[in-house]
Amino acid sequence: MINIESAVKISFRALRVNKMRSALTMLGIIIGVMAVIAMLAVGSGARKAIGDSIAAMGSNLLIILPGATTAGGAHMGSGSAPTLTLMDTEAVQKECPAVLDVAPMHSGVAQAVFGHQNWTTQITGSTPDLLMVRDWKMQEGRNFTDQEAKTAAKVALLGQTVVGNLFGDMDPVGQMIRIKDMPFLVIGVLESKGQSMMGQDQDDAIIVPFHTAQKKLFGVPFPGLVRFTMVKAKSAELLDQAENQITKLLRQRHHIGPKQDDDFTVRNLTQIMETFQKAVSIMTILLGAIASISLLVGGIGIMNIMLVSVTERTREIGIRMAVGAKIMDIRLQFIIEAMALSITGGAVGIIIGIVISELIARFSALPVLVSIWSILLGFGFSALVGIFFGFYPAYKASLLNPIDALRYE
Amino acid sequence: MSLIKFEDLVKIYSLGEVSLKALDGISLEIDNGEFLAIMGPSGSGKSTFMNIVGCLDKPTSGSYYLDSIDVGTLNPDQLAEIRNKKIGFVFQGFNLLSRTSAIENVELPMLYNGLSAKQRRDRALEALKSVGLEGREHHHPNQLSGGQQQRVAIARALVNNAPIILADEPTGNLDTRTSVEIMELFVKLNREAQITVVLITHEPDIAKFARRVIHFRDGRIISDEVKSQ
Numbered sequence: 001m002i003n004i005e006s007a008v009k010i011s012f013r014a015l016r017v018n019k020m021r022s023a024l025t026m027l028g029i030i031i032g033v034m035a036v037i038a039m040l041a042v043g044s045g046a047r048k049a050i051g052d053s054i055a056a057m058g059s060n061l062l063i064i065l066p067g068a069t070t071a072g073g074a075h076m077g078s079g080s081a082p083t084l085t086l087m088d089t090e091a092v093q094k095e096c097p098a099v100l101d102v103a104p105m106h107s108g109v110a111q112a113v114f115g116h117q118n119w120t121t122q123i124t125g126s127t128p129d130l131l132m133v134r135d136w137k138m139q140e141g142r143n144f145t146d147q148e149a150k151t152a153a154k155v156a157l158l159g160q161t162v163v164g165n166l167f168g169d170m171d172p173v174g175q176m177i178r179i180k181d182m183p184f185l186v187i188g189v190l191e192s193k194g195q196s197m198m199g200q201d202q203d204d205a206i207i208v209p210f211h212t213a214q215k216k217l218f219g220v221p222f223p224g225l226v227r228f229t230m231v232k233a234k235s236a237e238l239l240d241q242a243e244n245q246i247t248k249l250l251r252q253r254h255h256i257g258p259k260q261d262d263d264f265t266v267r268n269l270t271q272i273m274e275t276f277q278k279a280v281s282i283m284t285i286l287l288g289a290i291a292s293i294s295l296l297v298g299g300i301g302i303m304n305i306m307l308v309s310v311t312e313r314t315r316e317i318g319i320r321m322a323v324g325a326k327i328m329d330i331r332l333q334f335i336i337e338a339m340a341l342s343i344t345g346g347a348v349g350i351i352i353g354i355v356i357s358e359l360i361a362r363f364s365a366l367p368v369l370v371s372i373w374s375i376l377l378g379f380g381f382s383a384l385v386g387i388f389f390g391f392y393p394a395y396k397a398s399l400l401n402p403i404d405a406l407r408y409e
Numbered sequence: 410m411s412l413i414k415f416e417d418l419v420k421i422y423s424l425g426e427v428s429l430k431a432l433d434g435i436s437l438e439i440d441n442g443e444f445l446a447i448m449g450p451s452g453s454g455k456s457t458f459m460n461i462v463g464c465l466d467k468p469t470s471g472s473y474y475l476d477s478i479d480v481g482t483l484n485p486d487q488l489a490e491i492r493n494k495k496i497g498f499v500f501q502g503f504n505l506l507s508r509t510s511a512i513e514n515v516e517l518p519m520l521y522n523g524l525s526a527k528q529r530r531d532r533a534l535e536a537l538k539s540v541g542l543e544g545r546e547h548h549h550p551n552q553l554s555g556g557q558q559q560r561v562a563i564a565r566a567l568v569n570n571a572p573i574i575l576a577d578e579p580t581g582n583l584d585t586r587t588s589v590e591i592m593e594l595f596v597k598l599n600r601e602a603q604i605t606v607v608l609i610t611h612e613p614d615i616a617k618f619a620r621r622v623i624h625f626r627d628g629r630i631i632s633d634e635v636k637s638q
Contacts, residue, residue, distance in 0.1 A: 002520050017508055319504050322465065323518040323565065324493020326486045402465045406504065 002329045004336070011337040014309070015344075022341060025305045028298025029345030029385065030352065033378040035291035037353025040374035042360060043284025045367035050277045054270060056193045056202060058134035060100075060239055062231040064092070064246060065265045083263045086210075086224040088253060092231065095249055098242035100234045103130040104210055104226040108218040112166060112206060113178040119165040123179065123206045125213020126230075131190075133232040141173040141188030144209055152211035156184040159203035160192045180217055184208065239268055292381065298345065299385035306338050306393035317397050318405025330398040338390020339383060346382025350375055412572065412605055413439040413462065418471035420457050420628075431457040432468070433628035439607065441572065444599045446608045446616040449625030455609050456577070458625065462607060463496055463575050464488045476572075493521055497566025501578035503558045505550045505565075511537060512546040515564045522569065536564040540594060556587035563594060567604075574598070576608045580615055592618040 015022040066084035093102040107124040172186045193202040233242040361368035420432040431454045449455045460466035473480045505514045515533040540560040580588035624632040
């Protein structure tokens, strides 16, 4: 039996003889693998971006929004009626066993000033638990205390973007900033969280105690009204249970009869995003499948050329058989030749695919991620194409009668 | 026991309705170290005979023993192995791989019996030396004369130390002077290395180099002469 090393050498020599033909045959595989790599890169890039924003948002999150009002038969949308109170929030925290933490939210936009610098940003009032609920960590300084929360102290936690714009390289902790002409003591800086799924900069934020936001900054129609509440369940498995417990509790608290609609909405944000992520995964598979059709076409090209090659080299096959090549030797030679075409094409395709993915990342807003997995897939697929489409020509070559093959002109 | 032994060898080609009896009861023994020429007009069955001796084809009936092996019972892979180990072919049209250097052509039979690259190289160099082609190892067939190409083919036939060389009109494409050189090479190999040479030719001048001459006609042996030394 011929050894593989010699067979590989023979194959590459045969391919070098017809350089143009080999290159054109490989082009089919190159385009196929390139398309698969680029498509999967865009798909997994999108999936990773969503995954990142799920992680950035905080895990196991529910949002409670005050319910829809009906004004003259027109639904005003959730959040339009002031039905959710701080009391509700506290009740959820106390009475729902599946709930870990609750953070009522009240936010608005205002200008923050430090020295000659000013920056207009989102200012969110909440409880100290917000950081816990949103899996947000302190970079330096400290969170505000329950005492500060209760007394509506004028203290602030700054996001990275705000720090950059107001302080530059200076250490902001301990400095005073002014929001709506009131002095606030900067007690802490938050870690960077990056963009949200909607492309919003989550670090462009200032967090103050809930009562501070309500009483001193933005005002409310009546005290204790909550714009919305973020809830963290104890675990991912308990999310559905937490949702049910909250719904039951709030219906009871709001005295809603069995046939009446809820006057609040509980949304499972993680679930929404995971659904979105699943959709992107399916899209990725679909795109990859479409791209792999061109790989199939490339494979047919290889088979075509290998059949031509077997016919052209009938005499060579005859000579090899006469000097002792066995059936498997001939088969191996042609299958390896087909694989040399497809694997070389595959390798070039992978490189071009990576380059194209980088170009997409650079010149469009699409996030791109070339995974090892997709490279292995492209490589394995092209090798398989070589074996599959090389088999028939190799089989045909091995069945030649040596006498006829030697006489072939 | 003789090296090659045929008993009542028959080969029939059926071409649709018509069947052609190419060999019609050949019985023959060839001993180790013989130099045999087979002559006959075209269509006499000598090429068919040659293919059967070379294990490229099987007889329709009758038996063929090569080195006491009954070749008729072997499968295609076993036949390939016999061709690889016991028979060296030299063809009229040289049948070298073009685009492949002389030394790689000579290495070809060794590709199929598991020798290492180093062993292949060494033995190919030795074989090329023995046919007088030292220094031409890396020439391609189209850079060599007809006589030189035939020498490469002979080196290829020798390289696996096969006991038999089958030469099918080896001088058919060569001029007279080169033909004589090639024939002298066969004579030398036969005398010095005790290689059995079976030669097919229709030229009496070439057949003269052999010590035994067999004439074929219509698939039968019509004469079998051994020349006295």
